[in-house]
Amino acid sequence: xxxxxxxxxxxxxxxxxxxxxxxxxxxxxxxxxxxxxxxxxxxxxxxxxxxxxxxxxxxxxxxxxxxxxxxxxxxxxxxxxxxxxxxxxxxxxxxxxxxxxxxxxxxxxxxxxxxxxxxxxxxxxxxxxxxxxxxxxxxxxxxxxxxxxxxxxxxxxxxxxxxxxxxxxxxxxxxxxxxxxxxxxxxxxxxxxxxxxxxxxxxxxxxxxxxxxxxxxxxxxxxxxxxxxxxxxxxxxxxxxxxxxxxxxxxxxxxxxxxxxxxxxxxxxxxxxxxxxxxxxxxxxxxxxxxxxxxxxxxxxxxxxxxxxxxxxxxxxxxxxxxxxxxxxxxxxxxxxxxxxxxxxxxxxxxxxxxxxxxxxxxxxxxxxxxxxxxxxxxxxxxxxxx
Amino acid sequence: xxxxxxxxxxxxxxxxxxxxxxxxxxxxxxxxxxxxxxxxxxxxxxxxxxxxxxxxxxxxxxxxxxxxxxxxxxxxxxxxxxxxxxxxxxxxxxxxxxxxxxxxxxxxxxxxxxxxxxxxxxxxxxxxxxxxxxxxxxxxxxxxxxxxxxxxxxxxxxxxxxxxxxxxxxxxxxxxxxxxxxxxxxxxxxxxxxxxxxxxxxxxxxxxxxxxxxxxxxxxxxxxxxxxxxxxxxxxxxxxxxxxxxxxxxxxxxxxxxxxxxxxxxxxxxxxxxxxxxxxxxxxxxxxxxxxxxxxxxxxxxxxxxxxxxxxxxxxxxxxxxxxxxxxxxxxxxxxxxxxxxxxxxxxxxxxxxxxxx
Numbered sequence: 001x002x003x004x005x006x007x008x009x010x011x012x013x014x015x016x017x018x019x020x021x022x023x024x025x026x027x028x029x030x031x032x033x034x035x036x037x038x039x040x041x042x043x044x045x046x047x048x049x050x051x052x053x054x055x056x057x058x059x060x061x062x063x064x065x066x067x068x069x070x071x072x073x074x075x076x077x078x079x080x081x082x083x084x085x086x087x088x089x090x091x092x093x094x095x096x097x098x099x100x101x102x103x104x105x106x107x108x109x110x111x112x113x114x115x116x117x118x119x120x121x122x123x124x125x126x127x128x129x130x131x132x133x134x135x136x137x138x139x140x141x142x143x144x145x146x147x148x149x150x151x152x153x154x155x156x157x158x159x160x161x162x163x164x165x166x167x168x169x170x171x172x173x174x175x176x177x178x179x180x181x182x183x184x185x186x187x188x189x190x191x192x193x194x195x196x197x198x199x200x201x202x203x204x205x206x207x208x209x210x211x212x213x214x215x216x217x218x219x220x221x222x223x224x225x226x227x228x229x230x231x232x233x234x235x236x237x238x239x240x241x242x243x244x245x246x247x248x249x250x251x252x253x254x255x256x257x258x259x260x261x262x263x264x265x266x267x268x269x270x271x272x273x274x275x276x277x278x279x280x281x282x283x284x285x286x287x288x289x290x291x292x293x294x295x296x297x298x299x300x301x302x303x304x305x306x307x308x309x310x311x312x313x314x315x316x317x318x319x320x321x322x323x324x325x326x327x328x329x330x331x332x333x334x335x336x337x338x339x340x341x342x343x344x345x346x347x348x349x350x351x352x353x354x355x356x357x358x359x360x361x362x363x364x365x366x367x368x369x370x371x372x373x374x375x376x377x378x379x380x381x382x383x384x385x386x387x
Numbered sequence: 388x389x390x391x392x393x394x395x396x397x398x399x400x401x402x403x404x405x406x407x408x409x410x411x412x413x414x415x416x417x418x419x420x421x422x423x424x425x426x427x428x429x430x431x432x433x434x435x436x437x438x439x440x441x442x443x444x445x446x447x448x449x450x451x452x453x454x455x456x457x458x459x460x461x462x463x464x465x466x467x468x469x470x471x472x473x474x475x476x477x478x479x480x481x482x483x484x485x486x487x488x489x490x491x492x493x494x495x496x497x498x499x500x501x502x503x504x505x506x507x508x509x510x511x512x513x514x515x516x517x518x519x520x521x522x523x524x525x526x527x528x529x530x531x532x533x534x535x536x537x538x539x540x541x542x543x544x545x546x547x548x549x550x551x552x553x554x555x556x557x558x559x560x561x562x563x564x565x566x567x568x569x570x571x572x573x574x575x576x577x578x579x580x581x582x583x584x585x586x587x588x589x590x591x592x593x594x595x596x597x598x599x600x601x602x603x604x605x606x607x608x609x610x611x612x613x614x615x616x617x618x619x620x621x622x623x624x625x626x627x628x629x630x631x632x633x634x635x636x637x638x639x640x641x642x643x644x645x646x647x648x649x650x651x652x653x654x655x656x657x658x659x660x661x662x663x664x665x666x667x668x669x670x671x672x673x674x675x676x677x678x679x680x681x682x683x684x685x686x687x688x689x690x691x692x693x694x695x696x697x698x699x700x701x702x703x704x705x706x707x708x709x710x711x712x713x714x715x716x717x718x719x720x721x722x723x724x725x726x727x728x729x730x731x732x733x734x735x736x737x738x739x740x741x742x743x744x745x
């Protein structure tokens with residue numbers, strides 16, 4: 001399925017700027033976008049081949065922030081390795097931890113108390129909201145509107161405050177333990193969440209007024225970076241990127257975990273496949289997350305917030321896989337255990353990596369501005385891609 | 388009542404009596420140059436501060452508030468920092484052109500100042516082709532930008548410069564045509580005549596819908612010409628890092644930065660002169676009492692007030708709109724603005740011939 005790519009010519013030979021020009025592909029301009037660039041949102045390095053302003057090829061180069069997290073996890077116990085995953089997709093750190101906990105619980109067959117399940121889902125959805133808010137602001141910056149970033153952060157700050165109170169941390173919360181959550185909810189939690197819901201419901205309409213219906217924004221997004229459903233599947237795209245291309249892939253609906261099967265929410269599907277469809281998926285997802293939080297916030301059941309587990313966890317010999325829906329798509333955790341206290345081998349399936357692989361396909365034939373808009377609509381988090 | 392006109396006239400007469408014609412001309416030239424440079428530095432400080440505060444309040448934050456009262460000296464501090472910073476020239480750059488470019492951009496901005504009328508009789512050079520002079524000279528600034536982009540030997544700079552070239556050359560047309568609309572109505576290219584023709588009402592009010600259309604097109608075109616968002620494709624920091632001035636640092640960067648703001652001031656001043664009556668106070672037909680009160684406000688206040696209102700509008704654009712893509716930008720000009728302004732010019736001409744304006 002992946003298109004045959006030509007071998008990259010040496011930039012010094014073919015660039016007309018450097019006196020070249022006789023070779024094949026003369027007139028092409030090869031530009032390094034990144035690793036330090038305002039809109040790669042991290043240390044992503046793209047080598048783009050341009051003809052004038054039109055993009056002929058995009059080649060992502062990875063590895064600038066590779067920390068070998070998977071290898072690191074092999075020397076950490078089943079209690080410890082969970083928290084390393086916070087540093088992968090730092091915007092969905094709680095959901096990453098969630099996936100790992102689900103995998104360990106599956107292996108040990110731990111029954112998670114219902115209160116813990118509800119708390120986990122609440123935190124998941126708050127994390128998703130915070131992540132989408134940041135994406136919304138960053139996308140605005142990518143297409144040249146600087147104001148949305150600050151407006152998004154105003155609401156995101158409220159979520160971070162809620163996290164800070166209950167979890168002790170604002171970004172990488174490390175709130176999960178196998179069998180439940182680390183600590184009980186803060187007494188202020190419900191009041192704070194209600195305040196947040198009240199404010200965010202007003203402000204999300206403001207978001208729409210500021211960006212969604214803006215004619216320039218629509219022109220920049222509609223029909224740009226079209227990804228067909230077949231392509232989305234073949235590139236392994238998940239999350240809002242795939243759902244924008246009319247692919248049903250919400251793990252919360254397809255393989256429900258925790259209390260998701262008891263909740264009323266819709267899987268947001270858009271048919272356009274362009275940047276605007278991906279944008280609308282996330283905007284509608286924010287409202288869905290808000291509705292999930294509203295359903296749960298007054299229904300947190302009484303009881304234990306943590307199941308009783310052994311101090312040292314030993315997964316029985318075997319292979320375990322679990323998946324969760326992060327803000328960016330499907331996050332899979334695959335553990336091979338030899339029966340010891342540490343995983344024998346661990347593999348994470350990160351949504352960002354697959355989504356990034358579709359970038360070249362989408363950006364070809366577009367302009368530089370399109371490439372930036374597409375990257376914004378993919379919602380890339382580079383540590384998630386490199387691990 | 389002492390006015391700026393009296394002051395300049397008295398000074399001229401006094402200098403003439405003291406030193407004779409040649410020396411008077413020389414002294415006045417030096418004085419004007421000093422005034423222009425002073426105005427530029429003050430404008431730089433004020434406009435950058437204004438931009439920061441406007442953006443801050445639109446972005447639910449406070450903006451600079453540490454240096455001096457209410458952060459007013461923040462720009463001074465920044466300028467000091469830029470002055471003492473090393474002025475780097477990249478190895479592969481064309482050193483002569485690279486260092487020349489910021490000065491060209493700056494000098495062009497200074498030259499356009501000449502025919503602007505700040506108040507009654509307070510004008511450097513009341514040339515009889517004032518409007519033409521402004522349009523002609525302002526299109527030269529693209530050379531400085533192209534020079535900067537080419538000489539930097541940086542692909543981002545080159546792309547930014549090329550974008551800027553395409554953009555400014557295209558939008559000159561619309562800006563020019565909407566300016567011509569006023570010239571047609573006034574029958575003169577002289578700035579003082581244009582201002583005088585608005586004594587009983589500004590063209591924006593007198594000229595019916597065609598002038599309103601011309602005004603809107605003019606605002607769009609000048610926003611594009613000064614490379615401001617949503618037309619800031621030449622810099623486009625999320626695409627081209629900083630576009631044509633990627634490689635510039637220190638005072639050379641500051642000159643580009645200052646020139647941008649001075650250009651905004653100048654185009655807004657031109658807009659205020661042509662459409663909003665320049666230094667003319669707001670008059671309502673035969674309401675003499677109201678007109679009398681308005682007359683007490685000095686012309687310079689009217690002029691600056693109108694100009695700064697337009698500047699605020701342009702800043703408002705910047706902090707609200709996303710950026711256009713290069714092909715959309717050119718489509719907007721060639722497919723929409725240019726045909727509309729051409730047709731609009733016909734309407735205005737018809738209106739002027741038939742005398743349908745007030």
